[in-house]
Amino acid sequence: MISFGRSLRRRFLLERGTDFLNHGSFGATPRAVLASAQRWRLRMEANPDRFLRHELPGALRAAAGRLARFVHAEERDVVFVENATSGMNAVLRSLELRPGDEILATSHVYNAVRQTILEVCRRTGAKFVEAKILLPVSDGNSLVKVVKEKFSRRTKLLVLDHIASPTGLIFPVKRIAALARKRGAKVLIDGAHAPGQIPLDIPSLGVDWYAGNCHKWLYAPKGCGFLWSRRGAQAGIHPPVISHGYGKGFAAEFDWTGTRDFSAWLSVPDALDFYASLGAARIKSYCHQLAMQKAREMSLAWQAPCDGPPELHGSLIAIRLPERLQRRDPQRLIKEWMARRRIVVPVMPYGGALWARISAQVYNDPRDYDRLLAIVSGSISGNSR
Ligand SMILES: Cc1ncc(COP(=O)(O)O)c(C=O)c1O
Numbered sequence: 462m463i464s465f466g467r468s469l470r471r472r473f474l475l476e477r478g479t480d481f482l483n484h485g486s487f488g489a490t491p492r493a494v495l496a497s498a499q500r501w502r503l504r505m506e507a508n509p510d511r512f513l514r515h516e517l518p519g520a521l522r523a524a525a526g527r528l529a530r531f532v533h534a535e536e537r538d539v540v541f542v543e544n545a546t547s548g549m550n551a552v553l554r555s556l557e558l559r560p561g562d563e564i565l566a567t568s569h570v571y572n573a574v575r576q577t578i579l580e581v582c583r584r585t586g587a588k589f590v591e592a593k594i595l596l597p598v599s600d601g602n603s604l605v606k607v608v609k610e611k612f613s614r615r616t617k618l619l620v621l622d623h624i625a626s627p628t629g630l631i632f633p634v635k636r637i638a639a640l641a642r643k644r645g646a647k648v649l650i651d652g653a654h655a656p657g658q659i660p661l662d663i664p665s666l667g668v669d670w671y672a673g674n675c676h677k678w679l680y681a682p683k684g685c686g687f688l689w690s691r692r693g694a695q696a697g698i699h700p701p702v703i704s705h706g707y708g709k710g711f712a713a714e715f716d717w718t719g720t721r722d723f724s725a726w727l728s729v730p731d732a733l734d735f736y737a738s739l740g741a742a743r744i745k746s747y748c749h750q751l752a753m754q755k756a757r758e759m760s761l762a763w764q765a766p767c768d769g770p771p772e773l774h775g776s777l778i779a780i781r782l783p784e785r786l787q788r789r790d791p792q793r794l795i796k797e798w799m800a801r802r803r804i805v806v807p808v809m810p811y812g813g814a815l816w817a818r819i820s821a822q823v824y825n826d827p828r829d830y831d832r833l834l835a836i837v838s839g840s841i842s843g844n845s846r
Pocket of ligand 1: 485486544545546547571573574622624625626651653654674686
């Protein structure tokens with residue numbers, strides 16, 4: 462059996478000497494999957510016309526089919542997009558909203574998605590309604606409650622994170638989506654962090670649209686996201702770029718939005734093979750336990766809370782920084798730790814406080830977190846490494 466931790470790092474390109482605690486933001490792609498993408502590029506360049514005109518359409522649908530099976534969906538309901546931001550844009554900017562309609566999201570909404578919602582509201586006269594999530598969160602019921610309280614008769618769309626960016630909190634999507642449906646609101650899920658981090662059966666969630674990433678927790682090369690749509694909710698949803706497939710159906714519209722490098726999308730089957738070779742259950746258990754154990758140690762050492770209990774997390778969790786660091790500029794802190802300490806970890810401002818968000822991935826080892834723990838505790842001062 463392949464052992465996880467330091468020895469697995471050789472399968473990735475991560476530089477030596479850096480504690481990489483931020484798989485969450487952009488992912489890290491294994492060498493084997495990058496090699497697969499390169500093979501697709503070489504195949505394209507051998508005869509661009511043959512590849513792009515004749516071979517690509519079938520290969521793309523085959524890759525979409527593999528991904529669809531992974532999320533328990535059907536191939537024709539899954540299309541590739543550049544990233545989760547593109548998928549969220551496609552839906553948000555396709556909807557026909559009117560003045561007074563409400564889009565409901567939580568205060569955890571990813572900033573790029575927030576900006577998209579604000580632009581849609583500006584253009585249509587719809588209103589952005591925000592459900593405030595206070596940290597630390599005690600349980601899933603409290604997440605359901607804060608969203609429930611913000612529904613109104615005018616709520617037309619609920620935009621919900623599956624796993625939220627500032628904290629890694631897993632939202633009870635199925636329960637909240639049922640509430641939205643009862644009130645006649647459509648549901649768009651931002652699943653940027655979910656595929657590969659938690660088991661996913663998208664059609665069973667009872668939502669209308671689900672945008673996700675393969676380049677974060679599924680090991681695909683960057684520029685690889687997807688959009689799933691309920692069959693009855695596909696009409697009228699267009700990609701951010703309109704091209705030849707306009708009006709010819711969901712897959713036709715998204716599969717070709719102009720000439721591009723399709724290799725990230727086409728290497729998804731190899732990314733899924735890499736994932737399967739490590740074992741979905743083993744990955745989930747190793748990463749969850751590692752992140753939770755280290756978060757608990759940091760929380761105790763820093764005398765500061767985690768954002769919520771372990772059962773609301775996968776491989777991603779945030780710990781409040783101690784008072785001593787609360788007045789620091791988060792961007793400078795990130796830069797300083799990266800440049801001087803060679804620790805990569807995001808610092809997120811949320812609810813008037815600063816939080817360090819740690820990720821755990823199969824290449825991480827318990828020792829990777831110890832210098833961060835010590836530096837923040839104040840027990841290491843000068844440069845190290
Ligand atoms: C919840 C959430 N949505 C969307 C995104 C954007 O992902 P991408 O840059 O791949 O579009 C992120 C990135 O971290 C995220 O955390």
